[in-house]
Amino acid sequence: MAVIDARWAQVRRLLVVRLDNLGDLLMTTPALAALRQALPQARMALLASPSGAAALPHLPMLDEAIAYDAPWVRSSAGDGAQADHALLQRLALAEFDAAIVFTVCTQSALPAALLCRLAGIPLRLAHSRENPYGLLSDWVRDADQVQTGMRHEVQRQLDLVRQLGIDASGGPLVFQVPSAHARRLRQRLAAASGSASRPYFAVHVGASAASRRYAPEGFAAAADAIARLSGLLPVFTGTASEQALVEQVRSRMAMPSLALAGALDLGELGALLAGARVLVANNTGPVHMAAALGTPVVVLYAQTNPQHTPWQVPARVLFHDVDCRHCLRSTCPAGHHDCLARVAPADVAAAALELLQAGAREAA
Incomplete structure (x- = not known):
């Protein structure tokens, strides 16, 4: 039986970050479902692109969603700096205990990790190819290479969650239709x-x-x-x-x-x-x-x-x-x-x- 990391077992407010397209978010839902099962006491908020945040009514493991056009993922509209400062303030006021940044292997998790650090979120988990030093409290070295036979995107996110001692053995994607x-x-x-x-x-x-x-x-x-x-x-x-x-x-x-x-x-x-x-x-x-x-x-x-x-x-x-x-x-x-x-x-x-x-x- 998996034993959850003691630091993470106490989390009450969890931020999960998936800032790219709706399909990428859906491929993260087995990992999110595993988090919900392992941390039933936690309020789970999603930080996502507008298209991802729109899926909130269809993802029962989530409690809330925050929409954000991240400049390191896509071209942002409007005053990017103003939006960045507003998001930072919102995250700080929410007093999250922990954050998990989900990415594909061609993205860097470090901009989101820095945002979470500045917002005062003490536990921060992500894949990273380079040493993040203090940007992540929990670093999983990113060894994925874009090549035939590489692990599926769903498996990548399940493996990230498994680093916390959570039973993330897999399961179907989640999208509910009211x-x-x-x-x-x-x-x-x-x-x-x-x-x-x-x-x-x-x-x-x-x-x-x-x-x-x-x-x-x-x-x-x-x-x-x-x-x-x-x-x-x-x-x-x-x-x-x-x-x-x-x-x-x-x-x-x-x-x-x-x-x-x-x-x-x-x-x-x-x-x-x-x-x-x-x-x-x-x-x-x-x-x-x-x-x-x-x-x-x-x-x-x-x-x-x-x-x-x-x-x-x-x-x-x-x-x-x-x-x-x-x-x-x-x-x-x-x-x-x-x-x-x-x-x-x-x-x-x-x-x-x-x-x-x-x-x-x-x-x-």
Whole structure:
């Protein structure tokens, strides 16, 4: 049985820091769940990007969320220095006992560690490649390298928590959908398609980085084939800014489809993914939402980073291997985008149909 570090066993107010995208936060939820189980007495606050903080109603292990655009993670809007000072004051007034900074291996935890130190938080745990000296009370040397076979992002965060003597043996991602969001989603489906009960599959064609986007014509051909062979309705998701991209895909399709890009809040998107027979998507946040909800996933997985494949859910990860794999770039540095461009739409459709058939056999 694990024995929790005595210093941490007494924590009553815990700050957990995850400042990047929603998908990264979701891949941290098994570690957060382990913390909640080990420290039931602690009030747990999340410091996150605005997109991460918006997930608070869906993460039951958390008590509160603080939104912050960290300048060392993304470009901040507005007066960054003023926002930094305001956050520091807020953290100091909260009198946290401890902070855990979760990062990917290409990020530095030290700016957040310094912020926590200045806020008077005595216990501070994080991975760090360089010696943090007094910035961290609990230092885990970061030995991860971006390469084939490296540990999964979820495992990285579980291993960090395990350093405290906490039993963090793993588990599924967490994203809960309140019943009110599911009801609203049914109403939207009924209004948009005339039926809230027609079986469907979900398609998410967007991604924050161009290097992680499969071509619109590829999505169109794949979605057409899946719809024709399965009889399921393709339902397209996305943000309001991705509506034009969704329409590019739909305009190339022969089969009827439904577009809900920009029409759903986060909970409604979760309800949509929970009800989908399968999700076809780029490597982006909805993939990890679907994994948390148990929905099978076909992911068009650009070879930019190997850590973020679907976790503990039936999945097919499709890519074409390239010499420039693991480039960590937002646009293809070689200009050919072969890691995705050379994935045939027929293979995407075949992967989705295979998952659908497996799901049908399990349900029988």
